[in-house]
Amino acid sequence: MVRRNDERRAALVDAAIEVLAREGARGLTFRAVDTEAAVPNGTASNYFANRDDLLNQAGARFYERLQPDEETIAPLVAAGHDRAAYVELMREVVGRVSGFRTGYLAFLELRLEATRRPELRRLLTERVRADVDANVSYHEASGLPGDAMAVKLLMLTLNWLIVEQLTLPDLYSEAEREAFVQAAVERLIVDEHPVAAPDRPGTPGS
Template sequence: MVRRNEQRRAALVDAAIEVLAAHGARGLTFRAVDNQAAVPAGTASNYFSSRDDLFTQAGARVYERLQPDEATIARHQSARRDRETYVELMRELVDRVSSFRTGYLALLELRLEATRRPELRRILTERVRADVDANVAYHEASGLPGDAMAVKLLILTLNWLIVEQLTLPDVFSEGEREQLVTAAVERIVAAQ
């Protein structure tokens, strides 16, 4: 059995994310990952049992890299519990997710691919559902205004704003994006 180096595995998965973002799901091959990671041909096939395995691990890695760091979490936990803070948290979220452009584009590719791969769909569904539940639980424990429905509506709204920003960045200016985040929080949370 081939000894697996976890740092190399992570580098290969990160390379897979880059390939997905640049070339789409059809471009995700072991050879393309090897080239992107600048490793010898055949390396990726030693770490992943199949393309499905590569898709699955790339999806998990995107979510791992999208998580806020400890300093951000600590700052959020010590912030005021009002609508202004909520707006700022959502702006930070949009900025953090948007700054990992290739990761989010890879995630979009994975979601499209999940329509054709039942196992990938199952894994992504579990992951997204767990993220929604974690966001709702965090929100409920935080004391921020709004309820679980507001959290879910903001997830849906801000996800599409991020898609616009990453795929058609000239549709909305930076100022308009900030206004949209503010309006989404104010209108969705106020409706609760």
């Protein structure tokens, strides 16, 4: 029974993410979530104490669903501790995050809503800080080039590139976005080995 309840809760939070991405925070109601999840009216209200609870859990669920596949990441890290390997790793990250389009758009809605809801702001601040710290720790343990400041600057740069891609997809071509990723790594990550220009633009896959 507990497992079924956990699965139903996850499905409802996933439905909330879809509603947030499509309708914005104003459109997120228990009834809208029930409809999106194709469950009887009143189901969501049985799982979440209030709308704030639903918003908070949607923020946490976004990160759960973006956890990287270690089988994909490990070979990229092991391929070589230089900027060329880092470029491919960042392409994987950008592709993975932008591939969860509704999740990222919902997360942007949550970020805006957090300016009006102190508890949500506290939750997102803690979660994003933990994500930054985890990325820095992983980077340092991997032996990849660049220091903590470079990692943080790269995260800020690529996060906005993802925003541009998802909100104004015609602003830059795929080839331009690929070039931005490579240029960001080349200019922020210090390494004695130059990064050779690829024969053709890679495909985002993060």
